[in-house]
Amino acid sequence: MKKSITLRGFSSYRLWTQLPRIEVSRLPDVIMFAAAIALFYGVAMVGRSWLGPAVPSAEISRSLSALPAYAGYSLLRITIAYGLSLGFALVYGYVAANNARAERFLLPLLDVLQSIPVLSFLPPVMMAMVALFPGRQLGVELGAILLIFTGQVWNMAFSFYASQKSIPNEMREAAKIYRFSWWQRFTQMELPFSAIGLVWNSMMSVAGGWFALMVCEMFVLGQRDFRLPGLGSYLQTAASAGDTTSIFWGVATMVTVVVLLDQFVWRPVIAWAEKFKVEQVESTDAPRSWVLNLVRHSSGLARIRQKTVQPMAERLLLHFARKHEEERPEERPAPWRDWLLRALAVAALAAISYGVVRVVIILSGVGKAELHVTALGLGATFLRVNLALLLGALWTIPAGVAIGFNPRLARIAQPLAQIAASVPATALLPVILLVLIRLGGGLGLASIVVLLLGTQWYVLFNVIAGTMAIPTDLKECCSVFRVRGIERWKKLILPGIFPYLVTGLVTASGGAWNASIVAEYFHFKGQIYTTTGLGATISQATDSGDFHLLLAATIMMAATVVTVNRLVWRRLYSLAETRFRLE
C-alpha cells in the first residue's frame, strides 16, 4: 500500500527534497565542503584587491567574462553592508526599546534619517573614508559599503525596536521572575521575538542595496571620478556607451544573482524563521526550503556546530548568568559613570548645536535663484512621486484583487511577481530610456516609469495579501445579497483591503522619493539626461561638489517626507487600525 502512494507522489522535486534523508548519501557534506573552499578563494581574491594601492577609478571592462567577478564584488559589498546594518540595527533598536530616555531622541531621529536619500550621504562619507585610509583601495570600498549601509539600516532598526516593544507583558515578567541575565533575555526572548520582522526587513533592505549599487559604485564627486569594479558600474558604463548587449547581460546577471540569493539565502532563512512565529497553533502550510533541508541534514555541519557553537553559547550563557546572579540590584552605578554620561550628553549637545550653526551658515550661502530652482524641483518631484503612486495603484489594485480572489492564479502569479519585484528598477533605467527615447519621450516620462517600476510591487503584494484576508463569510454575504460591480468594490473590497493598501502605499511612497534621485538624472550615451526635480538637484549637486545646494535640497526632501508621513500616512494608518480593522 505504502509503496503505491510513494510512487504516485514521485517527482523530481520530491526526489530532491527526500535526497538528504538517504543516509548513504554524503552529498550534503560534499556540497558544504565545496562551498567552504569556494568561499576561501573568494576571500583571498578580495583581500588582494582591497588591501592593495588605491585605484579610485578602475577601468570597467564591458566584456562578458568580467561579469561573474563584478557580480561577486557587488554581492560582497552588499553583504558586508548588510552585516553592518544588522549590527547597528540591533544596537540602536535595543537601546531605543530599553531606555526610555534614549527612546525619546532616537525615534524621531530614525524618522528623519530614514527620509534622507542615500546620495546625500555620499560626499561626506566618501571624503571621510578616503581620508581615513589614504592610498588604499580599502577607503573607497568602505565608502561604498557605508553608502549601501545608509540605504539598508533604518527600516531594520525600526523593525527591531517595534518588535521588542510588542513583546507580551507576561513573557517579559517570566524572564524577570526567572532571573534571566540580559544576555539570556536577548538571545532567548528579544532576538527570537523580533526574528520574523527582522528577516522580512532584511529582504527589503538587501533589495534596496541592489538599488543603491547603481549610485554607489560609480560617481563623480567634484573633480574626482570614482569607479569601483562591480555590477552597478558595469551597467552604468554600458549605459553610457549605449551598449545594449552589455546592458542586457548585466541585467541578466543581476536577475540571476537575485534569484539565486532568494533560493539559497532568503527561502531557507524564512523557512527557518517559521519557528519564531508567536502563534497558539501550528500553521498548516509552513514555508519550506530544500536548501534548509540540505543544511539540516549535513552531519558534518552538525558536528562542527556541536564542537564549536554549542560550547561557546553554553559558556556565554553561564558566564552572564553567574555575573547576573552576583549582581545586587540595589547597587547604584558608580558615580563616575553618572558623570561620564552627563559629559557625553553635554558633548553631544555641543556637537549638535555646532552642526546646526554650520548648517545655517552653509544654507545662508545658497543663492535665491538656487532656492527657487530647488523649490520648483520639490514640486515637480512631489507630483511625479504621487503620479507614480496613483498609476501604480490603478493597475495593482484590480490585478491584486483578481489574484487574491483566485487561489490558483495566486499560486502562479505570486512567485513571478516576486522575481519581477526583486529586479532593481535602476538597472532597467537604461533599457527604458532607450525605448522611450526611440519613441520620442524624454527622462521626464522615463523617470515616472522607473518610479513606478520600483514601487508598484509593494502595493501589489499588499493588495493580494489584503484580498486574501477578507473573511469568506463577508464574501458570501455579498453574493447572497447580490452586491455586485461598483457596489461590491465600495462595500466589500476597498474597505477590506484598506489597511493593507495603506501599508503598501506608505512603503511605496518612501521608496519613490529615494528612487527619484536616480530616476531624474542619468548619464547615458555620454550625455547627461536630466529633468526638473529635487532628485536631479541632489544628483547634480553631488556631481559638481556643491555642498550648499546638496544640503539645502536634502533638508527639503527629508522635511517633505517627514511632513507627508505625519500629515497623511500616519492619519490613514490610524484610520485603518480603528475603522477598517477586521476583528
Next chain:
Amino acid sequence: MATEPIIEARAIEKSYPQPDGTRIQVVGLTDFSIEPGKIIALLGASGCGKSTLLRILSGLSQPSSGAIFWHGKPLGGESPNVAIVFQSFALFPWLTVLENVEAPLEARGVAAVERRKRALRTLDTVGLDGFETAYPKELSGGMKQRVGFARALVVEPEVLFMDEPFSALDVLTAENLRGELLELWLNKKMPTNAIFIVTHNIEEAVMLADRIVVLGRNPARIRSDFNVKLSHPRDRKSGRFTELVDYIYKVMTEPDVEHPLPDPESTGEIVVPPGGLKRGEAPVKTSKYQILPHARVGGIAGLLELLHDRGGREDLFRLSEELVMDVEDLLPILEACQLLGFARLTEGDVQLSRRGVLFADADIQARKVLFREAALENVTLLKQIDSILKRKSDHAITDEFFHDILDEHFSEDEVQRQFDTAVNWGRYAEIFDYDRASGRLVQTETAQTEAPAAVIENHDSTPTPKA
C-alpha cells in the same frame, strides 16, 4: 500563627500618577503575609487589583509605599526564590518543552548535565515525559500549562505564585489540572513551601485553598480573610462547601453589609474580620463619581428575562452555576441591574423589582422607554450627557468633553471602559447617537423613535440559555 511568614507585606499601597498630577490608587493600604505549608487563594472581581498585589508580593513590581519582607528581611538586596505560573502560559514558542523548563536553571548558572537531569525529573512529575522535544504550539492548552508548572517547579521555589492559571483552559481540562495540582501538593511531591493563587473562580478557591482572601475594589482592599478547615478531598455537593461558596458570593456582591462566616468551628476561621482592616487605616481619597459596571444592554435584558421566568428570585450561586458564568462575568450585569433599579441583591439572592418585571414583560420599543427612564433617573453620566445635549443649540458635543470629566476620577483604561459602557446604554436608550469616527455625540431625534415598528434588536447580547 505560630509559623514565621515567608513573605510579609507591611502597609503596602500602590497608585499610579495621572496626567493631571493626582494619583489613582489601585491597591489600598494592606498588610498581608504568606505562611509556609498553605495554599492561599486571592479572590476578587476583574480589575480589582489582585494581579497587582501578586506582582508586588512576588517582587516583580514595587509598592508605592510600604515594604515587603522576605523571611523578616526587607526585600531589595536579593531576588526571592519564587516562581509564577501565568494565565497566558508565557512560554517561549521558539524553545522546546525541555528548553523552556531548562531556561530558569540556565539563568541560575546550573551546568548543562545537572540542568537536563533536573528538568527531566520535573517534566516527569507533571506528566510531560515524552513531550521533551515538542514545541509549545504543538501542545494543547492544558499541556502548555503543564509546561508552565514544570518551569515554575524546576527552580524549587519557596512560594509558587499562580495568576489565574486555569482561566485560559476549558472547563474539563481545568478541572483535571486542578485535581492533579492538589494531588501533588497533598502528597508533598511539590518542591515548594506555599502556593499563592489568584483567581476569580469562587469554587476553585474553596476547592483548593487552606486560606481565602477576598479583595474589594476601587481600590483593592481585603474584605474578608479566613482559613478553610474542610478536609481533602472536598465534595462540591456537600453542605459546608456550598455554604462557604454562598458566603463568598455575599461578601463579593454586597460589600456594604457585614456577613458572619457560616460555621466558624468547622468550615472557616477568621483571620481578619470582614469589612477589612480598620486598624491604623489612613483615610484614602477614593472616587466619589458613580462607576458604571461593564455590562452590555443585551446581558442585562437577558438576565432580567431569565429571572422573570424563574419567578423573580434566584440564588446567586445557582444562577452562576446554571449559566456557566464566572462571578467575574455575572457580577457587572447584576450590579447594572441594581444600579438601574431593575433588581435587588439580598442575602445572596437576586430579586426582581417592579420595574424589572415590567421590563421583562415589555416588547422591544417599550423596553427602550423603560430603560431610558431608568437610565436618566439613576446614571449620573447619562444624565449629564442628556442635559448638555438638550441645552446645546446644535444638540451635539464631542466625546472629549466626557473623557475630560471621567479623567478626573478614573485611570486611562477605565475611562475608555466607562465611556464605552455609557455609549452602549445611551444608544440603546436612544438618548444620543455616537459617531466614533468624528467622536461626536448627537441627540437622538425623538420623532424617529415612534415611527419604525420592525426594529431588530441587534445589541450584542450575550446569549441567554433558555431553560
